[in-house]
Amino acid sequence: MSYQLVMIRHGESLWNKENLFTGWTDVDLSENGINEANQGSILLKDAGFHFDVCYTSYLKRAIHTANYVLQGLDEEWIPMIKTWKLNERHYGALQGLNKSETAAKYGEEQVKIWRRSFDVCPPLLDQNDSRNPALQPMYQSVPSSELPLAESLKDTVARVIPYYEQCIRKDIQSGKKVLIAAHGNSLRALVMYLDGLSAEQILDLNIPTGVPLVYELNDQLQAVNHRYLGDEQLVKAKMQAVKNQGSK
Numbered sequence: 001m002s003y004q005l006v007m008i009r010h011g012e013s014l015w016n017k018e019n020l021f022t023g024w025t026d027v028d029l030s031e032n033g034i035n036e037a038n039q040g041s042i043l044l045k046d047a048g049f050h051f052d053v054c055y056t057s058y059l060k061r062a063i064h065t066a067n068y069v070l071q072g073l074d075e076e077w078i079p080m081i082k083t084w085k086l087n088e089r090h091y092g093a094l095q096g097l098n099k100s101e102t103a104a105k106y107g108e109e110q111v112k113i114w115r116r117s118f119d120v121c122p123p124l125l126d127q128n129d130s131r132n133p134a135l136q137p138m139y140q141s142v143p144s145s146e147l148p149l150a151e152s153l154k155d156t157v158a159r160v161i162p163y164y165e166q167c168i169r170k171d172i173q174s175g176k177k178v179l180i181a182a183h184g185n186s187l188r189a190l191v192m193y194l195d196g197l198s199a200e201q202i203l204d205l206n207i208p209t210g211v212p213l214v215y216e217l218n219d220q221l222q223a224v225n226h227r228y229l230g231d232e233q234l235v236k237a238k239m240q241a242v243k244n245q246g247s248k
């Protein structure tokens with residue numbers, strides 16, 4: 001018995017377009033991001049994919065991407081489960097700063113550490129900052145002790161993976177076709193776990209926007225292989241573009 005899991009990072013957001021650290025800031029997709037989500041849907045449709053359930057975050061760029069994908073597949077009726085556990089990594093006080101300007105100010109190496117290291121946490125948001133999730137209606141049902149003021153990838157792994165194991169895994173195991181529409185770093189956390197990557201290996205992993213990533217899992221639900229749908233060169237160029245966001 002083998003299983004399958006499909007992930008998709010949201011299409012380009014308005015803040016991706018402006019090259020701003022985004023994290024839990026709830027921004028819309030750009031025009032290009034909408035096209036990317038629709039394109040992702042076409043790739044899935046052409047390859048014959050169907051879904052029984054979709055998991056996404058609380059953030060509208062991921063929710064809208066899921067909607068565009070499911071609309072294209074004519075499967076908007078399936079259950080869509082929204083959880084803050086799949087939110088983007090919280091970028092703390094870096095949120096809203098331009099990545100290139102931050103690289104010019106603090107150096108590209110420091111920005112790479114903030115963006116891609118496993119266990120370095122960005123500077124924390126102030127408790128009284130209106131962006132503190134504990135002060136926002138969106139997170140009112142979450143105990144404030146669980147809500148971050150910034151997160152490293154390690155912190156993100158610590159919330160994404162237990163959720164995957166407790167909730168998503170069960171659906172996959174019961175034979176449901178699962179789609180996860182999430183974010184660059186919440187998906188890096190999941191890929192790190194599924195592929196058993198080390199802290200060094202994860203440094204150079206960049207997830208492209210709006211491209212379906214298909215995992216084949218064995219009967220133990222271990223990853224046996226994965227592939228992006230679509231043109232290989234285009235996928236590589238999109239990954240490189242994500243990497244370059246941290247250049248001066």
Ligand SMILES: O=C(O)[C@@H](CO)OP(=O)(O)O
Pocket residue numbers: 016020021022023024088091115184185242245
């Ligand atoms: O700003 C962010 O929240 C993320 C994803 O867009 O960026 P990065 O690729 O720098 O981790």
